[in-house]
């Protein structure tokens with residue numbers, strides 16, 4: 001197979017973890033006889049520094065003509081004081097919107113080898129395997145108006161949460177489709193006792209559910225969901241929710257694994273290329289030091305191979321390599337709890353060795 | 360001291376836990392020589408059943424002429440299919456708004472005697488003592504427009520998140536004032552990398568901070584806060600945030616204590632009577648069975664005595680009685696982990712016995 005991948009390293013630890021992931025991908029290409037070519041683009045803070053824009057037009061073009069996109073992370077204190085529409089995050093949001101990446105898949109799998117790194121009790125997280133399906137191109141992230149305004153002579157700020165029926169329908173449907181391949185349960189999270197948009201959300205969820213008679217649909221209020229994720233994480237299979245709730249709940253759920261450094265994500269559109277990125281941010285405090293955990297980015301590649309290219313065997317090979325390395329006790333500093341830790345490069349090398357051994 | 364308390368039992372387990380709490384309050388009156396009189400009002404589902412309205416005008420009147428309000432909980436499946444403005448929750452939201460209860464205080468204290476009931480590791484939660492200060496009368500809970508609308512021939516739903524500078528200022532100031540009496544740290548939670556309202560929030564927080572030079576102000580994005588509450592809960596003192604974020608984060612934080620059944624709250628206005636209620640809901644599954652944990656409602660009374668009436672000694676007496684009872688190993692079913700548990704009445708009796716013993 002021959003595929004062209006747009007590579008957007010971004011800011012902070014982004015370039016380090018992306019570089020690591022590409023080494024792993026090269027190894028996969030070698031072993032399984034594929035050819036992956038890479039073309040790099042600017043996004044976020046580094047794009048602002050070089051072009052004045054967080055998302056240059058060339059980057060969008062590059063992504064559109066690629067088969068998939070690998071992203072590191074964007075943002076950092078350096079750009080935090082810029083006005084809203086000139087911030088690094090705007091680049092990421094713009095990319096999601098222009099490529100219509102409406103479905104953000106965030107699997108949360110607790111590695112039993114990492115149980116000690118989580119603040120939750122071992123018996124609570126062992127066996128956790130859930131997938132958060134977050135709507136990514138609508139809701140309060142994009143609704144208009146979003147602005148400052150004088151109301152009664154006073155400065156006031158407004159954001160708008162808006163969802164159309166079709167926007168809700170396609171993400172709920174995606175949730176059900178994923179549940180078909182998993183444990184056949186969908187938890188739809190909303191705030192229907194307060195929000196009008198959540199009431200529409202719930203109606204649509206009930207409608208879509210009729211097309212999936214073998215899947216259990218449960219509705220849960222977002223405050224309760226924030227609780228239940230900690231209280232009984234194993235009771236979840238697929239969690240489908242709107243953009244902002246998904247942002248909050250998926251970061252929370254990452255704590256089940258002990259580190260944000262473990263969690264990959266995929267952002268999919270109806271037809272174009274998908275975007276694959278770790279959940280974690282740019283970690284400015286450790287950027288450039290070679291300390292970052294590359295596993296979330298490497299796991300994001302595994303998602304790319306599976307969801308974008310249908311390369312299940314290759315995807316599994318990466319996942320198994322990660323598992324083995326962790327079982328061997330290898331840890332980057334985020335997971336080491338103060339013990340001696342591997343550098344980014346060393347961890348990457350361990351994964352590659354595993355891939356070779358099992359090839 | 361002589362005080363008049365409006366009592367709103369509400370739905371589900373509301374009447375049971377409120378009745379328990381009043382027994383405890385009578386005991387306090389006896390011991391310390393106060394006189395508390397109670398007048399009961401309708402709110403929520405029971406109010407809908409009797410009057411057609413979730414918040415009858417008489418209830419608002421009753422509250423306004425009282426010195427403080429004690430509420431159980433509102434809502435339940437019976438009323439879940441009613442239209443948005445006729446739901447039980449609308450009663451609670453309406454009460455918050457008409458009494459301008461803008462500051463919702465939610466203390467989260469981990470009882471070391473309950474460490475086994477939490478899904479978090481003992482060493483993570485031992486010593487947790489934080490206070491979530493949630494804005495309660497603004498934001499997306501009340502912003503207009505909030506409605507259905509056809510856009511491009513398609514059904515669409517809209518909610519509006521709006522905050523004025525003065526709304527933000529008074530809640531942030533409340534957060535700082537509370538931090539003065541505590542560990543002198545304020546964490547202001549927002550989503551300033553996405554929301555316009557959060558950027559105004561952050562500006563105002565920075566301004567208010569100038570009046571409190573001895574207090575440390577930290578800004579945190581809401582997704583990160585959802586993570587850090589689980590990762591290092593002891594790093595928080597006062598957390599101040601907007602309405603919806605506060606709803607989600609405070610329910611999440613309740614898991615630090617092992618049960619929502621432990622957490623009280625106070626909702627304060629600038630001058631009128633405050634509202635005191637447990638964080639938990641109506642628990643329809645156990646309603647009427649005498650199984651509910653009354654401790655959160657009893658602890659809410661302790662907040663009433665302290666914040667509304669300035670009765671510190673009396674407030675402490677209640678808190679100590681709760682501590683002792685838990686230390687003795689007394690548990691209601693939510694905390695018992697399947698072991699033999701006390702009924703609501705039995706637990707209440709245990710608290711009263713403690714109060715008498717220490718009097």
Ligand SMILES: CC(C)[C@H](C(=O)O)[C@@H](O)C(=O)O
Pocket residue numbers: 075089092093247552553582
């Ligand atoms: C960087 C930020 C805009 C982004 C979001 O809120 O979506 C991030 O938190 C994420 O979850 O991908």
Ligand SMILES: CC(C)[C@H](C(=O)O)[C@@H](O)C(=O)O
Pocket residue numbers: 193194223434448451452606
């Ligand atoms: C019942 C509901 C409207 C309410 C809220 O969302 O504020 C509840 O969850 C709470 O936290 O008091």
